[in-house]
Amino acid sequence: MASDKQIILITGANNGIGFDTSYALAAASPNNHILMACRNHAKGEAALKELQARKPQGTLDLLDLDVSDDDSIAAAVKKVEADFGRVDVLINNAGVVGKTPSPTRADLRTVFETNVFGPTVLTQSLLSLLQASKSPKVINVTSGLGSIGFRSDPSHDTYHVPYTSYRMSKAALNMLTACQYYEFQKFGCKVWAFCPGFVITDLTGKEERQWRKDNGADSSETSAQGILEIVEGKRDAEVGTFIARYGQQYPW
Template sequence: MAARRIILVTGANSGIGYDTSYAAAAASPSNHVIMGCRSLAKGAKALEELQARKPAGTLSLLELDVTNDSTIKAAVDKISADFGVLDALVNNAGIYIRDAQDRRSEILDTLNTNTVGPLVLTEALLPLLRKSKDPRIINVSSALGSITDRFDASLSYHGLPAEAYRMSKAALNMATACMHTAYAPWGARVWAFCPGYVVTNLSGEADRQLRRERGADSAETSAAAILEILDGKRDGEAGSFVRRNGQRFLW
């Protein structure tokens, strides 16, 4: 029997994190997915729903707020005690602030969740990732974080300002490049991944219907693409900014 593979997905109670948790758990009886959720109540509901679908693998719940160092430490201690290793980390948790109270807090809060949080969490988990025979880190980024694409007026999203979100994802891309450079020597593979325009709660529950009307795909398409990375189908693109359907973005 294959050794159990331990996968942590942050922001797992809805959207891309939710669908990724199920896709990874359903893919193999050897997979155990830890659903990292800021809200235990929402996380418990999501866990119950996914377990009811009877995936081949297993799932568990972990309280984790990537902006809160005490929950990060507690999460690392819990994973260490329960599993002693981490094979894959999907840094999915993120925010897009609408109707910000002021500009400075909008930018700082967005950077804290979308960039600083994933980097601090990843660094805290390094001792566990180093124990894996095949460590993988996937940072969920966005096309909006591509500096190259920001200058392309032909793109459908060119007119969307979203400065705070764009800056946070561009910075996450740099964090990805730094992780790849630092971790590749001991065997870790790192990617920045754009999930595409999909139906999620990223910009609020009220925006879900608008996304559908604009032709957004199901978050299950993003989950399927993340699973391809987890399963080794894009190993040749480690250290890159990848997207669905085997494509890439320029940084």
């Protein structure tokens, strides 16, 4: 059905940045087919319906996928392989923050399962499908909070932000990006770490949406536009680096 189209798989697509990015990519080109990978089928169905009702020129479909569950990853990869035989763009977007201010073992495990082990295992499981693409791309949605450079700079505006488990997980995701960049060059796959900026989503709970607005957070549509620019090749010169919206480059 969509095998002649650009196959774009995005995780955590039912909400926030993943939801807005699914729409931005579908709206951008009739040649884009978006696989909205969601862990909760009902939420995924509702999100898919909402985006299809906007009638974008590209197409969208739902893919059941919990990035913290190896069986779920294996089933999703099998389905994509059978349906399309390749993936052109993988956007590792699904993410969580820890529930406790200080890192506990349980909290670290939850955060690392989703933010680090998930993208690592999913990308590895999709390797042959990325290799089957003429122009494969991997975008790891990280955070400026994962930058050791920012963490160490008392003048940076995130200096006093806590979330140690989350910061550690995004620093690990950044290292994964650097390793994937090194490894995947041999088959022409481009890789980036992308910070979507401080935006209004449910990442730290629905109750914090207003706090985010009051503290200068942007719409998550700006994050989606940033990801669209990468997919459209506008950030190709910065491949292998840590980038953000509005042409910004971040220190690792």
